[in-house]
Each structure stands twice: as structure tokens, then as C-alpha cells.
Amino acid sequence: MIVLPADHHALGRLRTVGLRPTRQRLALARLLFRGGHRHLTADELHTEATGAEIRVSLATVYNTLHQFTKAGLLREVAVDATRSYFDTNTADHHHYYFEDSGKLLDIHGERVALARLPTPPAGCEIARIDVVVRLRARAASKPRSRAADD
Numbered sequence: 567m568i569v570l571p572a573d574h575h576a577l578g579r580l581r582t583v584g585l586r587p588t589r590q591r592l593a594l595a596r597l598l599f600r601g602g603h604r605h606l607t608a609d610e611l612h613t614e615a616t617g618a619e620i621r622v623s624l625a626t627v628y629n630t631l632h633q634f635t636k637a638g639l640l641r642e643v644a645v646d647a648t649r650s651y652f653d654t655n656t657a658d659h660h661h662y663y664f665e666d667s668g669k670l671l672d673i674h675g676e677r678v679a680l681a682r683l684p685t686p687p688a689g690c691e692i693a694r695i696d697v698v699v700r701l702r703a704r705a706a707s708k709p710r711s712r713a714a715d716d
Contacts, residue, residue, distance in 0.1 A: 575599065576592060576595035576596045576599055577592060577595075579595060579599065579639055580592065580595055583637035583638060583639060584637070585633060585634075585637055590620075590622050590626055590630065591630055591633075593615065593618075593620045593622070594611065594615065594620075594622065594627065594630050594631075595634070595639075597611060597614050597615060597618065597620075598611065598634070598640070598652075598654055599654060602654075603653070603654050603655035603672070604653070604654050605643070605651045605652070605653050605654075605661075605669075605670040606651060606652055607649065607650065607651055607652070608624065608627050608628045608631055608650075608652070609624070611627050611631070611652070612624045612627045615627065631652045634652070635652065638656060639654075639656070640652045640653060640654060640656065641653040641655070641656050643661055643670060643696065643698065645663045645670070645698060645700075649668075651670050653670070655672060657675070658675035659672050659673060659674055659675045660672075660673040660675065660677075660678050660696065660697035660698065660699070661673060661696075661697070661698050661699070662698075662699050662701055663698050663699065663700050663701065664701050664702075665700055665701065665702045666702055666703050673697070673699065678697050680695065680697075683695070
């Protein structure tokens with residue numbers, strides 16, 4: 567098994583939010599939080615863990631990602647009913663979702679303006695607004711036939 571270098575940053579993150587730094591949580595935190603903001607699915611993180619010779623089941627990856635999200639270390643971005651990404655950037659922002667490649671790209675929060683929000687039901691408040699702008703490549707323009715011009 568490959569041992570990732572000690573990372574006090576990952577350990578500190580877990581302790582700050584009150585999560586016990588188990589071997590698996592710490593290993594996954596090291597993968598997630600190494601170098602910059604990332605958008606990963608559970609399957610992608612599981613593949614990274616397997617490649618780093620970290621023995622962890624896909625179910626454990628899912629459980630850990632949801633624990634990290636609940637603790638505020640991650641944001642879950644659901645792009646459809648079958649696919650969610652976990653975002654290490656928890657600041658106010660939105661996303662472009664490229665349907666053709668399945669990639670997410672951040673949109674800074676101030677770049678999206680909403681003119682009006684609905685009034686929440688009694689006893690509720692708006693906690694957060696997530697905007698996902700779905701993109702796809704434009705279809706190539708088809709040349710018009712001469713017969714259509716006549």
C-alpha cells in the first residue's frame with residue numbers, strides 16, 4: 567500500500583469539523599484536498615484511491631463524501647438524478663456543466679444575478695442557491711443545398 571505523505575492540513579480539517587480522523591477518512595481527505603479546488607464524483611475519487619493503493623470500498627467513499635458534505639468540508643452539486651459532484655470549494659459560487667464531457671467549471675458567485683426569489687414557506691429560510699448552467703457544443707451548421715435556395 568502506498569502511504570501518502572503526512573498532511574497536517576487534512577488532519578486539521580477533519581478535527582476542526584469534529585470528524586474523527588480514521589485511516590480511511592484521512593486518506594480520502596488527502597486525495598480530495600491536495601492542490602486547489604476540485605469537482606469529483608464518488609466513482610472518480612474511488613478510482614484515485616485505488617490508483618494510490620488505498621483500500622477503500624465505493625460505499626465507504628460515498629459515506630465519507632456525504633459526511634464531509636454534512637460537516638461543511640464539501641458541497642454536493644447534483645447535475646441530474648443520477649450524477650452528483652463533490653466540490654472542495656465551499657465559497658459562494660455556481661457552476662457550468664458541460665453535458666458533452668461531464669465536467670464542471672466554477673462561476674464566481676457575483677457573476678450570477680437573480681432578479682427575484684420566491685418567499686420561502688412559513689418557518690423556513692433560504693440557505694443557499696445553486697445555479698447550474700448546462701452547456702453543450704453547438705451542432706455544426708449544415709450547408710444549405712442549392713435546391714433549397716430556388
